Amino acid sequence: MKSQTTTSLLANVAPLLFVLLWSTGFIGARYGLPHIEPFTFLSIRFVLVLILLGALTIMFRQPWLRQPVAYGHSAIVGVLLHSGYLGGVFFAIDGGMPAGLTALIVSLQPVLTALFSQWTLGEQITARQWLGLALGLVGVTAVVGDKLLFTDTPVVTPITLAGAIVALLSTTAGTLYQKRFGVGLPLLSGTWAQYLGALALTAPLALLFETHEIEWRPELIGSLLWLTLVLSIGAILLLMVLIRARSAARVSSLFYLVPPATAVEAWLLFGExxxxxxxxxxxxxxxxxxxxxxxPPSKAKSGRHRV
Structure with a gap:
């Protein structure tokens, strides 16, 4: 009985914890990006994550990936979820697009994931869930619209819009690909391989297209440490666990709560x-x-609790 209670508590807390952690990404980007270029920022962040995740894998004696195909699957997820999503978001914000507008574009991800999960994963989306996805999109639009109505004219160019769209498509594809090919892989070493693939994309972009000028201010150092430890390790590992235990559509719907949570955090931290x-x-x-x-209660009684 105690074990069931603990499992039920984890099932309720894990999604909320993920939303709370993930929402701080835009706050961290606001602190760090004025002092560093986006792909340089991400490359340094990924190097730190590789060191820490590698140490954790050894410390907990977790198995490393053995087959090249496993590395390939993890690397593709890393390119999509980390390089594509974060790179697109950071690029758009660094180019002048408001974080709220970027978040609104990316928040289309749950709808796209639900659509494609039916075709690629065979998941069934109920009418209740479609209603929830629609309400979620309306809610996010209201939150972001409130911010945009009372700020300066958004800076939107074709290239920043392209960055946000790349982020949207990448996070959708990454979630579906992880659910299809990455569920059976070891958690720590599989995630380590994801970041190795992500670094293989962001490092060349930083070397070829950025100046590598860095202002090592306390804001940048704090942002880098927070985004590395809390986002790239804590939140991503939690996301991998949620994807394993839940349908892709259910996990993706959590991203609807990220812009509202970010708005509340910006209100508390910056007085926005x-x-x-x-x-x-x-x-x-x-x-x-x-x-x-x-x-629903009728289905919950017949099923098992899952994180």
Whole structure:
């Protein structure tokens, strides 16, 4: 009985913890990007993650990937989830696109994932879940719209818009690919291989297209440490666990809560405006995610609790 209670608690806490951790990524980017170029930032971050994850793999005596095909699958996930998603987001924000608008574009990911998961993974999306996905999108639009209405005219160029779209498509494809090919791989060494693949893309981009000028300010160092330890290790490992245990659509719906959570954090940390429309959007998005994620009582009794 105690074991069931603990499992149920983990099932409820894990998604909320992931949203909280993931939402701090935009806050960290705001602190760090003024002092470093995006692909240089990501390359340094990935090197630190590789060192730390490698040490954790050895410390906990976890098995390393043995087959080249396993490295290949993990590297593809890394290129999509880390290089493609983060690179696109950082590139768009660094080019002047507001973080809120970037988040709105990327927040289309749950809908795309639900659509493609039916074709690629054979997952069944219920009417209740489609309603939740629609409400989530409405809620995110309200939160971001509240911020954009009371800020300067957004800086949107074809190249920054392309960066945000690359991030959207990459995170969608990465989630589906991980669910299809990465579920059976060791967690630590599989994630280590993901970052190796990610670094193989961002490092050449940084070397070829950036100046490598870095201002080692406390804001940059703090941002780098936070994004490395909390996001690239803590949140990503938690995401891998959630993808293993849940459907791709259910996991992706959690990303609807990221922009609202970020808006609340920006209000607390920077005093940014949090208007009535944003608060309403937060409530609507939360209801939408609940419709997708929470199992109805009739089905919960017949199924097992999963993280």
């Amino acid at each position: 405006r949090l208007g009535l429309l944003a608060i309403i959007g937060l409530v609507v998005a939360s209801i939408g995610v609940a419709l997708v994620v929470v199992t």
